[in-house]
Amino acid sequence: MIQLIHVSKRYDQRSALSDVSFEIGKGEFVLLMGPSGAGKSTLLRMLIGAEQPDEGQIFVHQKNVTMLRRSEIPYLRRKVGTVFQDFRLLPKKSVFDNVALPLLVQGISSADIRRKVTEALRAVGVDHKRDQLPAGLSTGEQQRVCIARAIVNGPVVLLADEPTGNLDPALTSEIIELFKLINARGTTVVVATHDPLVMEQVNRRVLTLSQGTLLPERRVKG
Amino acid sequence: MWTNRATTMVAIVTTAFTLACVGVFLLLYVNLLAAAGWLQDDVKIMVYLEDRLASDSVADIEQQLRSDQAVASLLFISKEQALGEFKAQFPSESHLLEGLGQNPLPASFVVALSPPFHSPDAIYRWAERVRQVAGVSKVDYNQDWIDALAKVIHSIELVAIGIGVILSAAAVTIIANTIRLTLFARRDEIAILRLIGATTSFIHIPYLLEGAVLGSLGSALSLVMLKFMYELFRQQMRATGRFAGLDNLIAFLSPSVCLALIALGMGLGFAGSLVSIRRFGEAKA
Ligand SMILES: Nc1ncnc2c1ncn2[C@@H]1O[C@H](COP(=O)(O)OP(=O)(O)O)[C@@H](O)[C@H]1O
Ligand SMILES: [Mg+2]
Numbered sequence: 142m143i144q145l146i147h148v149s150k151r152y153d154q155r156s157a158l159s160d161v162s163f164e165i166g167k168g169e170f171v172l173l174m175g176p177s178g179a180g181k182s183t184l185l186r187m188l189i190g191a192e193q194p195d196e197g198q199i200f201v202h203q204k205n206v207t208m209l210r211r212s213e214i215p216y217l218r219r220k221v222g223t224v225f226q227d228f229r230l231l232p233k234k235s236v237f238d239n240v241a242l243p244l245l246v247q248g249i250s251s252a253d254i255r256r257k258v259t260e261a262l263r264a265v266g267v268d269h270k271r272d273q274l275p276a277g278l279s280t281g282e283q284q285r286v287c288i289a290r291a292i293v294n295g296p297v298v299l300l301a302d303e304p305t306g307n308l309d310p311a312l313t314s315e316i317i318e319l320f321k322l323i324n325a326r327g328t329t330v331v332v333a334t335h336d337p338l339v340m341e342q343v344n345r346r347v348l349t350l351s352q353g354t355l356l357p358e359r360r361v362k363g
Numbered sequence: 364m365w366t367n368r369a370t371t372m373v374a375i376v377t378t379a380f381t382l383a384c385v386g387v388f389l390l391l392y393v394n395l396l397a398a399a400g401w402l403q404d405d406v407k408i409m410v411y412l413e414d415r416l417a418s419d420s421v422a423d424i425e426q427q428l429r430s431d432q433a434v435a436s437l438l439f440i441s442k443e444q445a446l447g448e449f450k451a452q453f454p455s456e457s458h459l460l461e462g463l464g465q466n467p468l469p470a471s472f473v474v475a476l477s478p479p480f481h482s483p484d485a486i487y488r489w490a491e492r493v494r495q496v497a498g499v500s501k502v503d504y505n506q507d508w509i510d511a512l513a514k515v516i517h518s519i520e521l522v523a524i525g526i527g528v529i530l531s532a533a534a535v536t537i538i539a540n541t542i543r544l545t546l547f548a549r550r551d552e553i554a555i556l557r558l559i560g561a562t563t564s565f566i567h568i569p570y571l572l573e574g575a576v577l578g579s580l581g582s583a584l585s586l587v588m589l590k591f592m593y594e595l596f597r598q599q600m601r602a603t604g605r606f607a608g609l610d611n612l613i614a615f616l617s618p619s620v621c622l623a624l625i626a627l628g629m630g631l632g633f634a635g636s637l638v639s640i641r642r643f644g645e646a647k648a
Contacts, residue, residue: 189558191557191558211563212562212563215557215560215561215562215563216560217560218557218558218559218560219559219560223558223559229551229554229555229558230555231552231555242555242556242559243559243560246556246559246560246561246562246565247560290559294560
C-alpha cells in the first residue's frame with residue numbers, strides 16, 4: 142500500500158530524511174515514532190505529494206507519487222485521508238459542511254453527501270453536533286470531526302500527524318480506539334507521534350525515525 | 364467574495380475611474396473620427412480636362428469615371444460654366460479674363476468618391492490613377508488638408524492606444540491586488556481544500572470569477588460615470604449657447620462599444636485574478 146525506496150530529503154543544507162526505505166501493507170496499522178524534528182511530518186507530507194523527495198521513489202496505492210503530475214495529486218488525496226494535530230477545520234462552516242467538503246469538491250450529489258457525512262459523523266460519534274461551528278466543540282470533538290472528514294471519502298489510507306498532540310491522556314486513548322476501529326474496517330492507518338502513551342495504546346508495528354534515518358524495527362509488546 | 368466589502372468596493376471604484384479615463388479617450392476618439400468623416404465626405408476632387416478636347420473624348424472620360432466604383436457622384440463643368448461661375452463668384456475680377464479674348468478656364472469633372480475611398484491614401488491613389496487618363500490635364504484636391512487630418516487622427520489613435528494600454532495594466536494591477544488580499548485571507552481554507560483533494564480549477568475558478576465580476580462591475584460603473592459626464596458636458600454646451608446645435612452632433616459610445624468595454628473590464632479582471640493566482644501558486648510551491 143505504501144512503499145518508500147531510498148528516500149532522502151533535505152531543506153537547504155540540513156537533511157530531514159536520509160535513505161529511508163520501508164513498506165506498509167494493506168490493512169496495517171503503523172506508528173511512525175521519533176522525537177520532534179525527526180522527519181515524521183516531512184515523510185507524511187511526501188506521501189500525499191505535498192513535498193517531493195530529493196532522491197528515491199515513493200509508492201502509495203500503486204501510484205508512484207514522485208512521478209505524479211500536479212494535476213493528478215488531487216486524485217491521490219481523495220484516496221488518502223489526513224488528520225492533523227491542529228485539526229484544520231474551516232471555522233465559519235458547520236461540522237456537517239466541514240465533513241462534506243471532500244465530497245463537495247468531487248461534485249458528489251447532495252443526497253449522497255448527506256448520507257456519507259451522516260455515516261462518518263456517526264462513526265466518530267459527533268453526529269449530534271453536526272450543525273454547530275467547530276469553535277463550539279471541545280478539542281476531542283474537533284479532532285473527531287477532523288477524522289470524520291478524513292474518512293468520509295472511504296480512503297484506502299489514513300494518515301495522522303500528531304493527532305493527539307493537543308489532547309489529554311483520556312481523549313488520546315479515545316482517539317486511538319477510533320483509529321483502531323477504522324483500521325479494523327480495512328483502512329491502512331499510519332499515525333505519526335512522539336507520544337510514548339500512544340505507542341503503549343496501539344501495540345502494533347512501529348517505525349522509528351531519528352534525525353531523518355529509520356531505526357531497526359521492533360514490535361511493542363503489550 | 365463579499366467577505367471584505369471595503370476592499371472590494373475600493374477595487375470596483377478604482378477600476379471604474381481607470382476605465383472611465385479609457386472611456387473618455389474613446390469618446391473623444393469616436394467623435395473626432397466622426398467629425399473627420401464628415402469633413403472627408405465633403406472632399407471634392409477636380410478632374411480638369413485638356414483644352415480643346417473633342418466631345419467624344421469628354422464622353423469617354425465621363426463614361427470611364429461613371430463606371431469607376433470609387434466614384435459616388437460626378438458633375439461636368441464645361442468651359443462656359445466655369446467662366447460663368449468665376450464671374451459670379453468674383454464679379455470685380457472678371458475684367459481680368461475679358462482681356463484674354465478667349466476663355467482660359469478648362470472644362471472639368473467634379474468628383475465625389477464613395478465612402479470606402481475616403482481615406483487620404485485612397486484619395487491619393489485614385490487621383491494618381493486618373494491623372495494617367497488621356498485627356499486629363501490635372502487632378503486637384505485639397506491634399507494638405509486631408510494629410511493634416513489623417514495625421515491628427517493617427518496621433519489620436521496612438522495616444523488612445525497608449526493610454527488604453529497603460530490604464531488597462533493599471534486596472535489589472537488593482538484587481539490582482541484585491542484578489543491577492545482575498546487569497547491571502549483565505550490561505551488556510553485554500554490549503555485545506557488542497558489537502559482534501561480539490562483540483563486546482565475547483566480552487567481557482569471562484570477567484571477567477573470574482574476577478575471577472577469585479578472587472579465587469581468596474582467597467583459598468585465607469586460607463587455610468589462616463590454617461591453622466593457626457594450629459595453634463597452637453598448641457599454645458601447648450602447653456603453657453605455658442606455651440607448651440609453642436610451638442611446634438613456629439614455621440615455617446617454605441618451600445619456595441621459599451622458592451623465591448625464591459626467585456627474588456629471582465630477580461631482585465633480575469634487577467635488580474637490569473638496574475639495573483641499565479642503568484643500565489645508560486646509562493647506556495
Ligand atoms: N518547510 C521546511 N523548511 C525548512 N526546514 C524544514 C521544513 N519542514 C521541516 N523542516 C526541517 O526538517 C526536519 C524534520 O522536520 P519534521 O518533518 O517537521 O519533523 P517532525 O514532524 O518529526 O517533528 C526538521 O529539522 C525541520 O526543521
Ligand atoms: Mg511534525
